[in-house]
Structures are given as C-alpha cells and as structure tokens.
Amino acid sequence: MDVFDVDDLVITGDTTAEDIEEWDSLHHIRLVVAIERAFKIRFSNTEIESLKNVGDLTKMIDHKVSR
Amino acid sequence: MLVDLEWLPAPAEDFRARLAALQAEVTGGPGPGFAERLTALATAALDDTQLTRLAGLAPRLIESGRRVDGLSSLKLGLIGDGTMSLCVAPIIGSALRHGLCLEVVEGEYGSGVQEATDAGSRMRTAGLDHALIAGDARMLGLDQAAFTPGDAEAKVAAAFARLRLVVDSLRPSVRSTILVQTVPPPLESLFGSFDRVHPGSSFAMVEALNRRIADWAGEGAVVLVDIARLATAVGLETWHEPSRWHASKLPFAPALIPLYADWVARTLATALGKAKKCLVLDLDNTLWGGVIGDDGLTGIKLGQGSAAGEAFVAVQQMALELRSRGVILAVCSKNEDDAARLPFRDHPDMVLREDHIAVFQANWTDKAANLRAIAETLNIGVDALVLLDDNPAERMQVRDALPFVGVPELPDDPSLYPRALAAAGYFEAVTFSNEDRERADYYQANAQRAQALSASGDLGDYLASLDMVCSIGLVDPVTRPRVAQLINKSNQFNLTTRRYSESEVEAIERDGSRHAIQIRLVDRFGDNGIISVIIADKGRETWAIDTWLMSCRVLGRRVQEAALAHLAAAAKAEGARRLAGRYAPSPKNRMVASHYEALGFTLVEARPDGETLWWLDLATYVAPNLPMTIRDTAAPMDSVLA
Numbered sequence: 001m002d003v004f005d006v007d008d009l010v011i012t013g014d015t016t017a018e019d020i021e022e023w024d025s026l027h028h029i030r031l032v033v034a035i036e037r038a039f040k041i042r043f044s045n046t047e048i049e050s051l052k053n054v055g056d057l058t059k060m061i062d063h064k065v066s067r
Numbered sequence: 068m069l070v071d072l073e074w075l076p077a078p079a080e081d082f083r084a085r086l087a088a089l090q091a092e093v094t095g096g097p098g099p100g101f102a103e104r105l106t107a108l109a110t111a112a113l114d115d116t117q118l119t120r121l122a123g124l125a126p127r128l129i130e131s132g133r134r135v136d137g138l139s140s141l142k143l144g145l146i147g148d149g150t151m152s153l154c155v156a157p158i159i160g161s162a163l164r165h166g167l168c169l170e171v172v173e174g175e176y177g178s179g180v181q182e183a184t185d186a187g188s189r190m191r192t193a194g195l196d197h198a199l200i201a202g203d204a205r206m207l208g209l210d211q212a213a214f215t216p217g218d219a220e221a222k223v224a225a226a227f228a229r230l231r232l233v234v235d236s237l238r239p240s241v242r243s244t245i246l247v248q249t250v251p252p253p254l255e256s257l258f259g260s261f262d263r264v265h266p267g268s269s270f271a272m273v274e275a276l277n278r279r280i281a282d283w284a285g286e287g288a289v290v291l292v293d294i295a296r297l298a299t300a301v302g303l304e305t306w307h308e309p310s311r312w313h314a315s316k317l318p319f320a321p322a323l324i325p326l327y328a329d330w331v332a333r334t335l336a337t338a339l340g341k342a343k344k345c346l347v348l349d350l351d352n353t354l355w356g357g358v359i360g361d362d363g364l365t366g367i368k369l370g371q372g373s374a375a376g377e378a379f380v381a382v383q384q385m386a387l388e389l390r391s392r393g394v395i396l397a398v399c400s401k402n403e404d405d406a407a408r409l410p411f412r413d414h415p416d417m418v419l420r421e422d423h424i425a426v427f428q429a430n431w432t433d434k435a436a437n438l439r440a441i442a443e444t445l446n447i448g449v450d451a452l453v454l455l456d457d458n459p460a461e462r463m464q465v466r467d468a469l470p471f472v473g474v475p476e477l478p479d480d481p482s483l484y485p486r487a488l489a490a491a492g493y494f495e496a497v498t499f500s501n502e503d504r505e506r507a508d509y510y511q512a513n514a515q516r517a518q519a520l521s522a523s524g525d526l527g528d529y530l531a532s533l534d535m536v537c538s539i540g541l542v543d544p545v546t547r548p549r550v551a552q553l554i555n556k557s558n559q560f561n562l563t564t565r566r567y568s569e570s571e572v573e574a575i576e577r578d579g580s581r582h583a584i585q586i587r588l589v590d591r592f593g594d595n596g597i598i599s600v601i602i603a604d605k606g607r608e609t610w611a612i613d614t615w616l617m618s619c620r621v622l623g624r625r626v627q628e629a630a631l632a633h634l635a636a637a638a639k640a641e642g643a644r645r646l647a648g649r650y651a652p653s654p655k656n657r658m659v660a661s662h663y664e665a666l667g668f669t670l671v672e673a674r675p676d677g678e679t680l681w682w683l684d685l686a687t688y689v690a691p692n693l694p695m696t697i698r699d700t701a702a703p704m705d706s707v708l709a
Contacts, residue, residue: 002117025315026153029153029321030119030153033115033322036322044310045313045314
C-alpha cells in the first residue's frame, strides 16, 4: 500500500495493525481516508473502532460497495 | 473545482517511477533540469498519499546540502490547535510545486502556547524562517455562545490575545514572516439568521476574531492565510467533519488536505516574492468565442446578448481588473497579426484594448518560444508567466517545455475560466501599494521601447521615434525631495558620488555661487520623471562640476549631451571660459570612467588613486543637434532671447 510507503508489504485477512511497524494511529487515519476515496464510501467512527484486522476491513468495504 | 484541484492537470501515470528517478538523482547529485522535472511532477492534482511520497524528496535534498536553482530552502514552524500531523507532509509536497523546499517543525498537539512561550522549546530553538499559526474555533473557546455583548467581546478578546501571545513570543525566534490563519465559522447555527445579529453567537464571534486578524495583517505584523474564506468557498458542510474532530481532532475534512496544503504553500511562496507577474492570454476561444481568422469580426462570439458572448466579456474583465492591480497582460496566439489585432481595434464589445497589452505575439511559432520572447521583452523570468489557453494540446506543450510557467487547466465552459484562474492563486499578494498599481504601465512602457528599438534597427531612428521632451530646470522646493533621493541613491551613473541631505540641497539652491539643475525626460511611452541632477560651483573663469548623476533608466538617450549644452550656455553667459569635470572612482561607477572624454573634455590630471580631472574649453564647444525637444527654464536670459 502506498499509504505505508513500504514496497514489500504482505497483507492477509489476519494482518492487524500490530503486524506492520508503520501502522500507527496517523497511518490508520491516512489508510481510512485513502480507502474512502478509492471506493467512494464512508465509515463511521463506530465502524472503524469495530475493526479487528484487515479481513474485517475488506468485508466492510465489500459490504458497503455492494450496497 | 477547488476540492479536486481542478486547475492542475492529472498526475503523471508513471508518477512513482518519475519520483523514484528524482530520488536517485538527489543521491547521485541533481542533473541539469532537475528543478524543472521536479516542478513538472509536483504541478498536478496529487492526492494526500502522492503528496506525502513527494514530500520525501525534501529532507533528502536538504540533507544532501545541494543548492538547486529555482528552489528555496526554508524551515517552517507549524503550530495548530488540532491534529496537524496529517497536513505536514502534504504541505511539504505542495511547497515543491511552488519552488519551496521545506523542513517543517511541528508543534506537539495542544501545546502551542507553551512551545511558543518557552524560550528553550524545540520550536523556539529550531532556527525557523517562518511560522504558521492555525487556530481553531473550538480551541479558541469560540464554539460556545456568549449571551451578553460584554461576554462576547471578552471571549473574542481572549481568543485574539491567545493568538497574539503565540505570535509575539515566537517572533524573536523566527527570521522572517509569521503566517496566521483566519478561523472557519461553524456550520451549525444557534439562532438561525439571527446569529449574525447577536454578537455572542459562535458565528459572530468567529467573524469578529477574523476581522481582528485581518486588521493585524493590515498593519503588516503578520501574513494572513484566509482559511475561513477557503472553508466557505468549498462549503462549510464539506469543510467541517465532526466525526474526524471527535476521533482524531482533525480540524477539517481530510479529503481537503491537498487543497489546504496548496493554500498554505502558495501564501508562503507569495510572502517570498514568488507570485506570478504576467498573464499571457490566448485569443480564439479564450478571449472570444470562435476563430477570428475564419469567423471574422462579426462572426466571433463576444458581448451582451448571448451567454457565451457574456462569458468571454467576463474573462476580459477579470484580466483587466488584474492589470489594474499591477499584473502585466500579454497576448500569445496562433494567428495572423492583423487578424488578431482586429477585435482589439474594431470590436465594440472588447473590454481589452491594444494599449492594455504589453507584448502582443500573434504568429505561427510554437507557444513556448513565444512565451520565452514575452519574458525576455518584459525582462522577467518565464517563471513569472501564467498562460490562459483553452487548447489542451497547447497547454501540454507549454507545460512540457516550460514547467515553471503557470498553465491552469480550463473546464469546457468559458464561464468558468475566471474561476479556474482565481482558484490557482497565481497572482496572490501579501501587500498592495501605489507602486503595484503602476507596475503594469511601467513594464509595458519599457517593453514598447524595446520593441521600437528592434523594429527600427537604427539607434538614431529609434531615438527620433521616441518623441522625447527633455525639461531642464533649477532645483526648487517642489523637485527637492526627488533630487535628494537621487543624490543619495544613484551609484552607477554618478561621477563623484557625493551625498547631500534634503536640507543641504536646500542650502545649495539658495547659494548664489552654485548652479543646481534637475532634468526630466518624457517620451511617447511615458514620463520617466526626474532622471538627472547636476551641481556646479560657479568660479569666475571656471565652473567646476561638483555632482553629475543620472538614472540608468535613460542610458543611451543622449540626455547627458543635452545637459552639457545647458551647462556650457549657462557658464558662458556668466563669463566663464571653461568647465571642469571630475571622475572619482567608486566600486560601482566604472560605467562613467570615460564620461567626460566621450563628451569632448580633455584630460588634465590623472591621480594615482584613479581620480581624473577634465577641462572643456567653452570657446570651441559646439552644442550638438539632439533628437529631442529641450524645454529649458534654467537657461540664461540672453540665450533664451537668441
């Protein structure tokens, strides 16, 4: 992902913020903003807080895009 | 238009590859054209991720210690009321678009006042060139209403005092200007329309604070960044995103970060004198609808009666208004010269006329070459030019060839051209003076003189074509201030570099043993004002020239010969036989070392320190014929009668 500026990033559904060194709170906001822009969707704060890992995130994107 | 930076072209498809190439170059040493390639990459509608990646170049450049032409390095302190971290890298990236290589020192969240007032803080000891203070209504205590006018006034005063405290404390630690943002008003109203009436509504208090910030900037104490205007321009509903404030104290919608960052960067660039100076206008489908060469004077769309015609009038009005505030106008069009000038001369609905245009380039040469010619004629850099052109292919060609030229993308609808041009912010200002107002005229007159010379080819014809009127008069109370200014400012064309204060000049005027004259030159392009001063000591036999200076603006116009003719006649009339001149070398006046020799004086003494003395025998002196009208009010009576 461009947001993390890391070239060899391997991401799976189980990946969490703890697994990626660069994934701090600032990058978290950047990531959310980039996803919202790319998929033209919006997350509420409650939704963002409910996410536990990348799998949850992709599921939520799928859900919102198909709606 | 604003939110998506639509005045900028889309980012390069190979953005990452080009950025990587630039990064490699910084490590190995930037090659020729590095700044151009960097500007080209940065001058695009980049999103915050791309801006952040681009920003990575700045610290590498700064660490490399290499100076890159066209790029100024500086250190900016950022003190914001909300979370500004997300804005830092985009500001650095956007600044590269404006020729600035920034290092940003970011204040800790919520501790702006402490960092500003603590002389040992990181902010105070960083060696800042500039600082930006980004206030927020919620942290300034203006988001909650006050219910009496007294309370309202107290809250506004407290908010302003807090900003002042930060600025005044920082000032000794900041080398140059401090920028202060205005505060966007809240979207949600308490009383509805009555908010504007009641001084204690959050809205009215924010407006009152912004008024104070504007007055403060008007005094020249700070530079204002009008974020309140930006927020209302994009719409407060888009600007304010409360969920972001609650979650992360982001002061505004993160989608607007690229826009915000560009506004900050352009204001900084303007404060550093990097604003554009000249608007270059295409003609067909930019200033009028249709093609003048094909459609003719009656076929082009311009003027009242049609929506398209009115839209083009509005474009012209905007250009003329810019000219009134000192922006130079030029034309660059692929056209026959005659056809291109026809509407300017004969179309009744043209707002712009030929005499508004400093340089008129209508030919079939490519636009980049014409833009270079315009910059050269005006004696400004191509980086001071903006091209307004409806043709996407022309825009692309100019951007490729000359990345420093501002070339806004234009929407299809001409009624939006003024909006696109304004959105780009090329002609921002941080001050406005009388001199600015006259600047377009001044550049235009100089450009016309240069063109007259190249058109005539022959210097004699050129001078004759200028219709010069040279007025010679005694120094008097009216001319004294300008005379004193010239005496104290002129370095190059100044034979002795003797400085006299205004009161000393007054004493010289009254001294019967001195002859002090000032010379004014008007030509058909304008009044050059007083451009020469001569002071002579009247001896019985010899008049000794104490001071002879001239403004370099009128070099090569034979004014010095007119001055000598006057001086010779005046000395002769009082019975003198000779003029004595002296050249005293200074570090800056080499250009006049042979001044007296060129005027026919004979060398009588050359001192070891380089000073030379010259005599002119008045019995053999013959005044030349000069290509100008002389109006001499200081001439001796008998020569007037003769």
